[in-house]
Amino acid sequence: MSAGVAETNASATGISQWRMPSLVIGIIGLALSALGYFINQETFFRSWLPSFLFWFSIVAGSLAVLMLQYVTGGEWGLMIRRPLGAAARTMLWMVLFFIPIILGMKYLYPWSNTQWAMADENVSQKLGWLNWKRFLAFAALYFALWNLWAWRIRALSLSFYQDRSPYTELKRRKWAASGLLMIVLTLTFASIDWMMSTEPKWSSTMYGITFVVGCALSALAFVTFFLTRLVNTEAMGSLLKPTHLRDLGNLMLAFVMFYAYTTFSEFLLIWYANLHEEIPHFLVRTSGLWGAVAFSVAMFHFFLPFGLLLIRPIKDRPKTIAIVAVIIIVMRYVALYWLVAPSWYGEHFTWSWMNLTTLLGIGGVWIWAFIGQLRGQTIIPIHETWVEEAIREGALKVNG
Amino acid sequence: MPDQTPAHEIRPVTQEIPERFIPVPTVEPGHTFASVTDHISAIVLRKKMPFLWWVGLAASCFGVMVLTATIGKLVLVGVGIWGINHPIGWGFDILNFVWWIGIGHAGTLISAILLLLRQEWRTSINRFAEAMTLFAVSAAGLYPALHTGRPWYDFWLFPYPNTMTLWPQFRSPLMWDVFAVSTYATVSALFWYVGLIPDLATLRDRARGKIARVIYGMLSLGWRGSAKHWFRYESTYLLLAGLSTPLVLSVHTIVSFDFAVAQLPGWHATFFPPYFVAGAVYAGFAMVLTLAIPARKMFHLEDFITMKHLENMGKIMLATGLIVFYSYCMEAFFAYYSGNNFERYMWINRVSGPYWKMYAMLIICNGVAPQMMWFRRMRTSTAGLFAVAMFVNVGMWLERFVIIPTSLHRDFLPSSWGMYHGTRWDWGMFIGSMGLFFFLLFLFVRFLPMISIFEMRTMLPEAQAHPEGHEA
Numbered sequence: 005m006s007a008g009v010a011e012t013n014a015s016a017t018g019i020s021q022w023r024m025p026s027l028v029i030g031i032i033g034l035a036l037s038a039l040g041y042f043i044n045q046e047t048f049f050r051s052w053l054p055s056f057l058f059w060f061s062i063v064a065g066s067l068a069v070l071m072l073q074y075v076t077g078g079e080w081g082l083m084i085r086r087p088l089g090a091a092a093r094t095m096l097w098m099v100l101f102f103i104p105i106i107l108g109m110k111y112l113y114p115w116s117n118t119q120w121a122m123a124d125e126n127v128s129q130k131l132g133w134l135n136w137k138r139f140l141a142f143a144a145l146y147f148a149l150w151n152l153w154a155w156r157i158r159a160l161s162l163s164f165y166q167d168r169s170p171y172t173e174l175k176r177r178k179w180a181a182s183g184l185l186m187i188v189l190t191l192t193f194a195s196i197d198w199m200m201s202t203e204p205k206w207s208s209t210m211y212g213i214t215f216v217v218g219c220a221l222s223a224l225a226f227v228t229f230f231l232t233r234l235v236n237t238e239a240m241g242s243l244l245k246p247t248h249l250r251d252l253g254n255l256m257l258a259f260v261m262f263y264a265y266t267t268f269s270e271f272l273l274i275w276y277a278n279l280h281e282e283i284p285h286f287l288v289r290t291s292g293l294w295g296a297v298a299f300s301v302a303m304f305h306f307f308l309p310f311g312l313l314l315i316r317p318i319k320d321r322p323k324t325i326a327i328v329a330v331i332i333i334v335m336r337y338v339a340l341y342w343l344v345a346p347s348w349y350g351e352h353f354t355w356s357w358m359n360l361t362t363l364l365g366i367g368g369v370w371i372w373a374f375i376g377q378l379r380g381q382t383i384i385p386i387h388e389t390w391v392e393e394a395i396r397e398g399a400l401k402v403n404g
Numbered sequence: 405m406p407d408q409t410p411a412h413e414i415r416p417v418t419q420e421i422p423e424r425f426i427p428v429p430t431v432e433p434g435h436t437f438a439s440v441t442d443h444i445s446a447i448v449l450r451k452k453m454p455f456l457w458w459v460g461l462a463a464s465c466f467g468v469m470v471l472t473a474t475i476g477k478l479v480l481v482g483v484g485i486w487g488i489n490h491p492i493g494w495g496f497d498i499l500n501f502v503w504w505i506g507i508g509h510a511g512t513l514i515s516a517i518l519l520l521l522r523q524e525w526r527t528s529i530n531r532f533a534e535a536m537t538l539f540a541v542s543a544a545g546l547y548p549a550l551h552t553g554r555p556w557y558d559f560w561l562f563p564y565p566n567t568m569t570l571w572p573q574f575r576s577p578l579m580w581d582v583f584a585v586s587t588y589a590t591v592s593a594l595f596w597y598v599g600l601i602p603d604l605a606t607l608r609d610r611a612r613g614k615i616a617r618v619i620y621g622m623l624s625l626g627w628r629g630s631a632k633h634w635f636r637y638e639s640t641y642l643l644l645a646g647l648s649t650p651l652v653l654s655v656h657t658i659v660s661f662d663f664a665v666a667q668l669p670g671w672h673a674t675f676f677p678p679y680f681v682a683g684a685v686y687a688g689f690a691m692v693l694t695l696a697i698p699a700r701k702m703f704h705l706e707d708f709i710t711m712k713h714l715e716n717m718g719k720i721m722l723a724t725g726l727i728v729f730y731s732y733c734m735e736a737f738f739a740y741y742s743g744n745n746f747e748r749y750m751w752i753n754r755v756s757g758p759y760w761k762m763y764a765m766l767i768i769c770n771g772v773a774p775q776m777m778w779f780r781r782m783r784t785s786t787a788g789l790f791a792v793a794m795f796v797n798v799g800m801w802l803e804r805f806v807i808i809p810t811s812l813h814r815d816f817l818p819s820s821w822g823m824y825h826g827t828r829w830d831w832g833m834f835i836g837s838m839g840l841f842f843f844l845l846f847l848f849v850r851f852l853p854m855i856s857i858f859e860m861r862t863m864l865p866e867a868q869a870h871p872e873g874h875e876a
Binding site for chain 1: 421661664730735
């Protein structure tokens, strides 16, 4: 007998059981990272930033994809609206995880050393942007806007469930449309502030676009993986169809290609022009072990998932698409690390155990918060007009 | 604190849906398979062309004559008749090439990408847009071919074994253009033609004159509408859609490389590829609207090109317009953030240099005007849409002007600075290429069905009577 949509309640799907173990892993990770802080502050902060960016990209990407879903509609969002919304509302936790970045600015951003910045011919020209006051004020603004949109959309969804007014739905769509504009702009400038300015003399106009696309890819890979974890539960097993996973697989394919397109174009144009102010960025990132990392990004962030996602049976099966999603998730971290870490370490590939502890620390707490946001909700948005229509037409059931 | 979703009761259908939320159909009600076929094929086979069509054909024919005269002069005298000179070696020729190629993007985007995305509303505009693509690419192709100065040697651009041991310079994006544009033109033409075959057969069957029957019969390649024909047709069409999709993106990406591989401020920007692609889609949709709105009125096609189509195109124009405007903002920001004096001067010169009016008009046309599309009232008004589309057409031309001559006219060495103005031959060529484009378009609407007849039939409720899994 098939289950009904009401039985896709988060607790019925069994995801709540992952909550406490995640929190424990998170606390252990954070405790070990705190220990690392006392051993080597510089390594601690330089491990924290890539780990933060990795989890942040899932959260920000979730908000962006959620708003895209509200603007465009479409069945591809049926299974992922709720997980995306839950992930987007954990943005408040990201504010907390951003604090170490503020504390470690001197280790992360060379321009925060005012003396050095003023003496440098290039950096001294842009101190109006590269200064800690603006950096903090803008970070506060970004977080305020992201949280505002994440919660406003949630509030509008809740009022829609109450009043069922198409005007409320329209209002939510308008917020989502303006939110897309907001998030593309803020993520662009956040990527410039938090990532690109680790290398203050270098700039590339493609950087923000690549980051936005990467965030969306992280979010899609995460929610796909999340859904595949639910497929073995009685509640979701009968409702999650191969077509749902195929749609997500196609979306991941599109974003995998888009990411490759932006990064390859950026590389090609900088390599071709070979300007002394631009080329060092890639010279460092393609030398020694960084070169091997770059190769792995090309192989496993693009070629492998691209090839796999072209095959329909791989997209349709939860087990196989979960593997592709994991490959993408892992490579998202590798790609982010490859983008920021060489700015500090130059040609010498560096990796510390603190990279792992910060990743697990932030991730454990974040997953705990994410599942917390899903509590009390069904995975399928039961009150949306089209889900109700499907129930009325008999395509879906409320209870099994 | 996690918030709780309210209880899971399913509401009864008691609410009355306000008028604005009732979906606009993709085909107005009241049509049957026969009426759709009659209405569209009659434009080609039965009806006399409206007076405005004759006026348009005559005007565009005049444009073709201007083009012929301009090309004749160019072949006799050389590219010296154009305004290009030191320091601007690329002027209207490359500018208009990029403008036309951009316009040529919407057709394949509508046909291929929207087909793959299962967007049914594309059906009534795809044929028209594909034709527009072909004619725009034809107009675009004139410019680089003539810019070589000796177009009779243009075949040297292709790699072929020859006694002169000539080989193309494959490191140049201009060479990549040759292959990108010619491949795009070939696949677009194939895609368009394959899509036409079932309709050509309909025209063959309905034509009264013998000549028309023979010509449409030959063009329809023996189509009989058998199950095997349909199966092969669907497979080919999907395959061509799959082929066209990367081509749409690659063409304007490579066009952007023409500029971005250079070291010139204003040209060398890594975001040029997606910026150019978005700009091309933006320009393409604006041109589709520019043509579809009058054509819809002239041939009474309001039942098939409904407000839903126009509104959706308005939305795509807004989305791509915002990407284009984002690019202008990034250009300004990175001019500052680069910390490079030349980059900064490039932007200051654009805004306040001798061509500042062009930049100001660009921002009005491409930045401000499309914001009207946020308002539903504007998106559902043909006059509003047409006005915004015209702004975008002009804006996209200005954008290429701002990128090309404005970046070139003041580069690193002040002693080599100069100004650029198109000569009457430049303008003649531009007007002439527009003449060619419209001339071909007027002939197209006269001799071929501008809306896909068989695809429109599939949009009717009768065609949806037995959806998958609900066999009667």
